[in-house]
Amino acid sequence: MNSKEMEQQIIENYQRDERMMILIFAQWCINHGLDPAELYVRAYPQQSGNTELQQALELTVPKEEAGDIPDDTLLGVLSMFGNEDLAFIVTEEISRRNQSTGSPDSAE
Template sequence: MDKKTFQKKIIELYQEDEMVMIRLFIQWCQRKELDPHVLYRTAYPTQRDNEILTQLLASEETYDDIVVENDTMLDLLQLFGNDELAFVVAEEIEKTRK
């Protein structure tokens, strides 16, 4: 495999993993009865809506068969560099603990 093909494959795998992370974020929000768009906008107020998030929500897919624990959600968000969103999620988790 040449370098260009290898780099392309790495990017594709990252994008696939990012889709999984977004699906899990949607599922986590649904279980907590939170709007994923609201959390995203709170974390990133200067950005436009996340297109992938919008597409996945519009697809009406459900993820009821997957349960994402709070700590796992925070770890996933941080793994993908979504530190601001992880902070907003942590605040929501804290609200439910009180």
């Protein structure tokens, strides 16, 4: 594999992983009764109408059919991709949820 092919493979792997991160975020939101697009716009107001997010929403399943996505898993994935602003908004929602349920931590 030459360097150009290797570079292309790295880009494709990153894009695939980024799509998976977006899907994890979207499904986590659905699982918690939150609107992924609304949270995303709160984090990135200049990026409304994110195409990747819209595509991920088409792949989400109803909460009843979805597996659990722990808060820490989502926060770790967001951090891995440098989505600190979105992680901040998610952390706010986790705190809000924990205050309403009386749960002391973010683990599910």
